[in-house]
Amino acid sequence: MLFGQKNIARYISAQQQNYILRNDANMYIRLIRNKPQGNAITGRLSVDNEQLTMDTLEPWQYAIPAGCYRLRLTHSPTFGEILPILDGVLGYARQPHNGIRRTGIRIHAGNTIADSRGCILVGSADRDYKTMGRSGEARLLSSRKALNELREYLLNYQKEYPNEEIYIEITEPDAYPLYDVPYERELQNN
Numbered sequence: 001m002l003f004g005q006k007n008i009a010r011y012i013s014a015q016q017q018n019y020i021l022r023n024d025a026n027m028y029i030r031l032i033r034n035k036p037q038g039n040a041i042t043g044r045l046s047v048d049n050e051q052l053t054m055d056t057l058e059p060w061q062y063a064i065p066a067g068c069y070r071l072r073l074t075h076s077p078t079f080g081e082i083l084p085i086l087d088g089v090l091g092y093a094r095q096p097h098n099g100i101r102r103t104g105i106r107i108h109a110g111n112t113i114a115d116s117r118g119c120i121l122v123g124s125a126d127r128d129y130k131t132m133g134r135s136g137e138a139r140l141l142s143s144r145k146a147l148n149e150l151r152e153y154l155l156n157y158q159k160e161y162p163n164e165e166i167y168i169e170i171t172e173p174d175a176y177p178l179y180d181v182p183y184e185r186e187l188q189n190n
Contacts, residue, residue: 026164027157029071031120035173036060040113040138045122045150052153054146055125057110057138062118064089064105064170071166073154076106083108083147084154086168107150109143122146 033043033056041063043056070087084107110121123140140146154166 026161027154027166029166029168031056031168031170033058033063033066033170033172037138042125042138045120047150047153048157052149054122054150055140057113057116057121057123057140059113059116059118062116064118066170066172068167068169071107071154071168073151073158076108079106079108082151082155084150107147109147110140111143112137112139122150 027048029048030046031043032046033041035041039060041058041060043058044053045056046053064086067088069089071084072087073082074085075081076083076085086105086107089105105119107120107122108116109123110116110119111123113121115121121140121143123143123146126139126141157164157166
């Protein structure tokens with residue numbers, strides 16, 4: 001398998017990613033990021049063809065590159081519980097914190113970007129403030145509940161299909177545009 005050969009997601013061609021996601025992966029998770037809001041990136045996580053969906057939050061300066069990554073469930077010494085971890089993410093940060101580049105990117109509970117140094121937080125967007133808290137920072141609600149739902153779903157999948165892989169595809173906001181701006185310009189010129 002491609003990931004088993006220590007290939008790194010950001011170096012995998014789009015054609016290879018499509019092959020992995022459409023043919024090899026039995027569970028497919030997609031994270032579609034929104035445009036950054038201040039220091040945060042919000043998004044929507046969809047598991048197994050939207051069998052489970054939740055909102056996400058990442059600190060912009062530490063967000064990992066968009067790409068396709070293998071996901072595993074392992075024990076986290078930092079959090080003391082089993083959490084999803086993304087494979088194939090080398091130490092990466094848009095702006096390294098004190099010269100340190102992050103590794104060990106996990107999906108875990110948290111309400112604001114202060115709860116993450118590059119990991120993906122899950123929960124429900126604060127709709128009353130349109131995902132923005134009173135202080136103007138993006139935030140999540142019910143994060144622990146969302147994490148427990150995600151972990152239970154993934155653990156049940158692994159019990160039922162012990163030899164199968166789980167992959168996550170992370171896309172940037174313009175990866176799947178709803179409208180083609182150049183096309184609109186062409187219409188105006190005709």
